[in-house]
Amino acid sequence: MSSSILITLIALGLTGGLAFFVSAGFRGSGKVSDYAPNLTKYRTDDDLETKTLDRTLTVAVLVASLLTIMIPLYYLGEETRQEGFVEEFDEVSIERGEHLYEEFGCGNCHGVDGSGGAASYVEKRSGINVTWEAPAINNVFYRYDDEEVRYWLIWGRANSPMPAWGLDGGGPMNDGQLDDLIEYLHHFQISQNDELSTIEMSINSSLLRLETSELLVENEIARQKELIQSVKDAPSKLPVLEKAVTDVSALLSKEGGIDTDEDGLTDSVEVDISTYSANINEVLGTSILNLDPDNEESIPGRKDKSVANGFLSQLESELINIRIVADGYDKFLGEAETGLAFLEKALEEKLWEVSFEEIADSTFDGDIDKAKRAIGLFNAYCARCHTAGYSAGVAYTKEIGSGGLGPALRAGRANIQFKQREDMIDFIVKGSVNGKAYGVNGVGGGKMPGFGAVLPESDIALIIDYLRGLKQDA
Ligand code: HEC
Ligand code: HEC
Structure with a gap:
């Protein structure tokens, strides 16, 4: 890049110099005269044929030889210049790809660095919300070529959490964006040595999964039972939550009274809201506040007022959830119980087992x-x-x-x-x-x-x- 700028500068300088020289020539000695130019005395023939001619010729030779040197130089630099362009283009493309990777949340499932992760997904047979493994893609070009990767990007993978990203597949990205994304994927591939060094770990973790399978399913059964219980509790929790939202809102909008720590919550509100949170905790499992009227940050780093507001938001969003569950009680209970039956059958059959x-x-x-x-x-x-x-x-x-x-x-x-x-x-x-x-x-x-x-x-x-x-x- 810098060489072409240099060459342009030299060329500009030369043109300027030439222009000056030529115009200076036309202006002759530069003397102002009252006579028409053809009546004034100009240079003698001797002068014209020696000094002026020599000077003009010297400049011409100089310019010609400079061009002779510069054109090959420019030509020689051309390849690196073109490469520079390509490199710069690649960099811009990678940057755009990185942006797409972030914007479309690839990292949420595949890891920020593409080293693999997981996605939340409803498993079709059981209706259970599972954690679906998402493969590492910082090594994807060791197993697929560009076109194969592009295929997965365009169409996603049906019956898995991987969405379609290309316009053809119903996704948001056009061909150019897919190019950028693929460029970026190339950019963060790990070395082949690093890839090979994950083999033992991968084998060990898949064998460990086999060893601990029963335990893993038992844990999942326990979680499913908790889910069923929480569905069953929803109708009785609902009125308690509704009342809690009303009560806490009322407490928070109470005005007047002594506010020792000057945090915007009166002493009595701080005490009342703390007692209240302790009382409903048993039924609702919501957090317990311990606001100290003498301290504006009862939890260091967090203002009491925002802790109290956060508590209200927690109650409000919990209320929304519980309402949904209570409204669809039969459906949710049925689904959760089907899920439990699926898990219990799985534990019985142990289809994952290998001898x-x-x-x-x-x-x-x-x-x-x-x-x-x-x-x-x-x-x-x-x-x-x-x-x-x-x-x-x-x-x-x-x-x-x-x-x-x-x-x-x-x-x-x-x-x-x-x-x-x-x-x-x-x-x-x-x-x-x-x-x-x-x-x-x-x-x-x-x-x-x-x-x-x-x-x-x-x-x-x-x-x-x-x-x-x-x-x-x-
Ligand atoms: C919601 C989670 C999720 C998101 C978001 C997601 N993926 Fe995927 N992706 C998956 C899963 C899961 C698979 C593997 C599917 C399977 O086989 O079970 C996959 C597969 C792939 C594959 C094929 C790899 C292989 O070896 O099978 C590529 C490449 C890929 N994703 C790239 C991307 C890119 C790039 C993005 C962002 C534009 C992205 N994914 C966003 C979940 C996700
Ligand atoms: C990302 C998914 C994926 C992974 C991972 C994968 N395969 Fe495949 N495999 C396929 C698909 C899909 C086919 C069918 C051919 C096709 O559509 O390209 C296939 C075909 C095969 C076949 C031919 C089967 C037949 O009867 O036609 C064999 C054998 C095979 N794979 C073995 C393996 C082995 C061994 C591994 C692991 C080292 C493996 N595959 C990993 C997707 C995968």
Whole structure:
């Protein structure tokens, strides 16, 4: 950039100098005369042919040689100049992409840095509000190319919390914005080493999930029971809350009286509202205030007045919620109880369970560690698409490899689709390509990621052993 500015400055200087020189020439010696120009005496022929001519020629030669030097120089700088433009354009694009990432809340689900997160979502079978895992996307280009990522962005992922973002999918972003977003995603990809270093952690956490599954579902059952109780309590809570909102509003708008700490709340109001909050706490579970009439910040850093106003807002929003529940009592109770029944059945069936011993015996010559690693890998890297309900949590997880976004892989399917093990390796390493055939009758949709840049061959081999080892009747 700076070189082109320099060149422009030199060119401007030269043109200016030339203009001055030429006009100075025309003005001759600059003497003011009363006679018409053709009657005044001009320079002698000698003068014109030596001094003036020499001077003009020198300048001409100088300008010509400067141009000779500058044009190649400009040409030489052209490539970096163009690159500079592209770089600058990229930077602007990344900036716009970052803005979109923030504006549309990608980080709420995928993490601010794209390292993965979760989203609140109503699980369809159970009607329960679950925490759905959202994959890391600071590594998404190790498994998908730009076009595949663009596909997910445009269309989102149906039956998951991932919304459609492209205009074609009914979302808000045009092609240019998607370009910027993709540029930004590229910008925050982690290094391949960092990606590979997450393997052990991913395996461990998926194995831990298996180990603690029962406990996780039991916790969820306990939460669901609490939910049912809260629905049942709603009708009796409603009048108490309505009265509380009226009473506290009245207390807060009370005027006159002594206000020792001069915080805008009289001493008696501070005492009364504190007592009142303690009294309703038992029934409503709302917060208890301890306002000190001698201290304007009974909780350091927070003015008593705003604490009291906050308490009223809490009551008001609670009232709105309770009203909704009380109004739709039968519906809410029915849904919550259906959910509980679903969870209890899940705990009974334990469809998430995997027997390491069986797999070790059938596939890995009794090597339990290999069986564990294979299952850990499958659950960490494949289950979210190939095991129904996996992302929603343990209680919703169907049999391993039962199929979801991707086809079911149970019962020796892998051997039917891929007669040769090598073809299957190739497929898992590269992933599918939109419209391209794979295996015996597979047609790629570009949705199956490639794992060649994410997992070492040995781990891919373990997963493949496991899948090919599944019995036809498994
Ligand atoms: C409400 C939560 C939510 C928001 C907001 C969201 N996503 Fe997603 N996204 C998901 C979930 C969940 C998945 C995975 C779906 C599944 O397979 O269960 C996903 C999948 C993806 C994928 C595919 C990755 C893969 O390997 O499967 C990409 C890329 C992606 N999101 C990018 C984005 C971007 C960029 C934004 C912001 C414009 C965004 N997402 C906003 C929840 C969200
Ligand atoms: C983001 C979702 C996703 C993930 C993660 C995923 N797959 Fe897939 N997989 C698919 C989809 C979708 C297909 C079907 C082909 C397509 O639409 O591209 C597929 C196809 C397959 C097939 C061919 C099945 C057949 O019968 O046609 C195999 C085998 C397979 N995946 C294995 C795996 C393994 C092993 C992993 C983990 C290392 C994995 N997949 C991870 C989505 C996924």
